Amino acid sequence: MIQTELFKRLGSELPVIQTAMGWVATPQLVAASTNAGAFGFLALATSSKQEALSAIDETLALTNKPFGVNFHMFQPGAAEIVDYVIQKKIRAVSYSRSPVAEYILKLKNAGVICIPTVGEVKHAIKAESLGADALVIQGSEGGGHTGSTPTSLLLSEVLKSVKLPVVAAGGFRDGFGLAAAIAWGASGIAMGTRFMMTKESPVPDATKEAYLACDTSQIRVTKKFDGLPHRLIFNEYISALDKASSPKIFIQALISSWKYKQLSNASFRDILKSFFGMLKGDELTIAQTMMAANSPIIIQKAMVEGVPSKGAMPSGQVAGLIKDLPSCVELIEQIRSEFNEASRKFKENLHES
Numbered sequence: 001m002i003q004t005e006l007f008k009r010l011g012s013e014l015p016v017i018q019t020a021m022g023w024v025a026t027p028q029l030v031a032a033s034t035n036a037g038a039f040g041f042l043a044l045a046t047s048s049k050q051e052a053l054s055a056i057d058e059t060l061a062l063t064n065k066p067f068g069v070n071f072h073m074f075q076p077g078a079a080e081i082v083d084y085v086i087q088k089k090i091r092a093v094s095y096s097r098s099p100v101a102e103y104i105l106k107l108k109n110a111g112v113i114c115i116p117t118v119g120e121v122k123h124a125i126k127a128e129s130l131g132a133d134a135l136v137i138q139g140s141e142g143g144g145h146t147g148s149t150p151t152s153l154l155l156s157e158v159l160k161s162v163k164l165p166v167v168a169a170g171g172f173r174d175g176f177g178l179a180a181a182i183a184w185g186a187s188g189i190a191m192g193t194r195f196m197m198t199k200e201s202p203v204p205d206a207t208k209e210a211y212l213a214c215d216t217s218q219i220r221v222t223k224k225f226d227g228l229p230h231r232l233i234f235n236e237y238i239s240a241l242d243k244a245s246s247p248k249i250f251i252q253a254l255i256s257s258w259k260y261k262q263l264s265n266a267s268f269r270d271i272l273k274s275f276f277g278m279l280k281g282d283e284l285t286i287a288q289t290m291m292a293a294n295s296p297i298i299i300q301k302a303m304v305e306g307v308p309s310k311g312a313m314p315s316g317q318v319a320g321l322i323k324d325l326p327s328c329v330e331l332i333e334q335i336r337s338e339f340n341e342a343s344r345k346f347k348e349n350l351h352e353s
């Protein structure tokens with residue numbers, strides 16, 4: 001039995017979270033990871049209100065086990081998502097930038113476990129003061145938007161600074177990492193990239209192949225993609241963008257924002273509201289700000305349409321070490337046996353010395 005207090009409350013068999021990933025952590029993947037024994041988070045931050053509510057219903061139809069939802073508290077429809085989470089008795093929510101105290105209080109009063117993700121100590125302290133029940137800390141190795149402190153350093157810094165249970169994310173892929181995180185004082189691990197690279201992940205095969213083929217040196221951070229530090233695979237598209245001038249980025253962003261408007265049927269006002277909310281507090285050039293509106297289209301090119309060379313592939317550095325696509329059941333079994341092997345090695349090594 002590999003279990004911790006926090007995950008007993010969450011109701012999963014293993015202290016492992018499958019994190020939210022836009023267009024990846026779909027009902028299909030969340031049900032697969034949750035049914036296999038992890039705690040899955042459904043990614044709703046890129047969904048319209050109606051899409052979000054339907055995705056919750058779809059996941060409820062695919063699993064009887066508890067799961068969580070991830071959304072931005074500033075996104076259009078956030079208030080309705082909060083109400084629906086409470087109505088459907090969803091076990092937990094995760095969020096990151098611009099948390100809203102009123103929503104957190106409402107969710108907590110209804111018994112929903114609030115687990116924000118943070119990338120800096122000051123954000124961990126703020127999240128605790130706003131009422132979080134636990135934290136996921138994401139170190140700089142992690143995929144998608146990421147901070148600059150490596151997981152091992154951020155974890156020990158946050159553990160010293162807050163009283164909440166802390167789950168470690170950024171660079172994990174196996175049971176050895178789980179054992180190390182728990183030895184460090186974490187309540188479990190959270191993994192994005194590893195779950196994205198599974199059989200049940202909805203990412204098209206051509207894109208999964210591109211992830212399998214890359215090494216850690218090709219997975220780097222740029223601010224040129226959407227104005228925030230974003231860890232991505234440096235493919236043809238991102239490498240060119242990283243070298244591009246601001247005016248060139250601005251023109252491309254304008255064209256793509258128009259495409260995005262058509263694609264999602266969202267009103268231009270909603271798009272503006274959403275990305276200005278997202279960027280609150282960050283200093284950005286106009287070109288970078290426009291790129292925030294541009295990014296969904298480019299991510300979908302790789303992650304939904306299956307054209308990896310022309311799209312953006314958010315990725316943890318750990319993808320460079322992952323060379324297989326197991327099912328979620330196989331992955332969880334492997335984590336269990338590696339954890340036991342790590343515990344055995346720990347005792348043996350101590351004994352030898």
Ligand SMILES: Cc1cc2nc3c(=O)[nH]c(=O)nc-3n(C[C@H](O)[C@H](O)[C@H](O)COP(=O)(O)O)c2cc1C
Nearest residue numbers: 019020021022142143144170171191192193314316
């Ligand atoms: C493909 C991909 C998409 C992601 N999308 C989101 C997202 O929409 N919202 C979010 O909060 N985090 C997102 N992330 C970050 C993950 O939720 C998670 O924190 C991160 O992947 C952990 O690091 P790891 O990749 O080393 O496991 C994404 C990560 C990846 C790899």
